[in-house]
Amino acid sequence: MIEIRNLYKVFGAQMILNNMSLTVRRGETKVIIGRSGVGKSVLLKNIVGLIHPDSGSIKINGTEVTNLKEKEYDRIRMEIGYVFQGGALFDSMSVGENVGFVLNEFMNLDKKTVKDKVHDALGLVGLKDVEDLMPSQLSGGMKKRVSLARVLCMEPHIILYDEPTSEVDPITAAAINHLIIELRDKLKVTSIMVTHDMNSAYQVADSIAMFYRGQVIADGKPDEIKNSKHPVVQQFIHGDAHGPITDDESLIFGHVK
Numbered sequence: 001m002i003e004i005r006n007l008y009k010v011f012g013a014q015m016i017l018n019n020m021s022l023t024v025r026r027g028e029t030k031v032i033i034g035r036s037g038v039g040k041s042v043l044l045k046n047i048v049g050l051i052h053p054d055s056g057s058i059k060i061n062g063t064e065v066t067n068l069k070e071k072e073y074d075r076i077r078m079e080i081g082y083v084f085q086g087g088a089l090f091d092s093m094s095v096g097e098n099v100g101f102v103l104n105e106f107m108n109l110d111k112k113t114v115k116d117k118v119h120d121a122l123g124l125v126g127l128k129d130v131e132d133l134m135p136s137q138l139s140g141g142m143k144k145r146v147s148l149a150r151v152l153c154m155e156p157h158i159i160l161y162d163e164p165t166s167e168v169d170p171i172t173a174a175a176i177n178h179l180i181i182e183l184r185d186k187l188k189v190t191s192i193m194v195t196h197d198m199n200s201a202y203q204v205a206d207s208i209a210m211f212y213r214g215q216v217i218a219d220g221k222p223d224e225i226k227n228s229k230h231p232v233v234q235q236f237i238h239g240d241a242h243g244p245i246t247d248d249e250s251l252i253f254g255h256v257k
């Protein structure tokens, strides 16, 4: 469903994606792990065309998207839901307007249908009677859930979740994990989920890919990652302060030689 081949992305003197390849099969949930700053969000933004790669290929459902014109890309984007790391809500719009934005702007639906869909999507993320609140009146975790509801409203075939359970309490996190699994099993959604929460990762993943130095250094079933002999993977999943990953890792890797 999503096929990334030999992707490169450089920002200034920093090479973020360094010949990265990754395949996400139809209907699977691929979890991406890796240190802060390694390029997880940059990869998701490349997939939806918010950032363009320097070179390499991204195929979505068989279509090469790296050389699409904006209008053509928009058609692909309508199939992809993106739960942004920071929520990315419009500050000047109410929660209801935020969640229903795509339905109102791009789909020919009457007001009542949009209202019902917004209500249902908010219900799925455990929020009730919040339609008239403004984003500034929400907690961080509520914003995250509103962002998730906005994606659910679109009923996309592909969902990219950027840390959907950060900033939410453990019970809400468990409910979100459950929802992600349900979307896969019932609606056959294909997804990529970025997370730092290894419990979530093991729970929702069909496979887990670990990013390191601009590449995928391990990719396998949760058990395979847990039992990986790779010292970098072991250090990361156990959160060890000592090991091959050092604090100045990003500096070592960060400069194009």
Ligand SMILES: Nc1ncnc2c1ncn2[C@@H]1O[C@H](COP(=O)(O)OP(=O)(O)OP(=O)(O)O)[C@@H](O)[C@H]1O
Pocket (backbone or CB within 6 Å): 011, 014, 016, 034, 035, 036, 037, 038, 039, 040, 041, 042, 043, 085
């Ligand atoms: N638009 C941009 N312009 C310049 N540099 C950028 C841009 N976007 C991201 N970067 C840089 O790319 C690197 C990777 O950023 P990214 O947001 O992908 O990290 P991440 O792996 O998602 O980290 P975190 O776990 O903290 O969210 C960082 O060094 C960041 O500063």
Ligand SMILES: [Mg+2]
Pocket (backbone or CB within 6 Å): 040, 041, 042, 085, 162
């Ligand atoms: Mg990120």
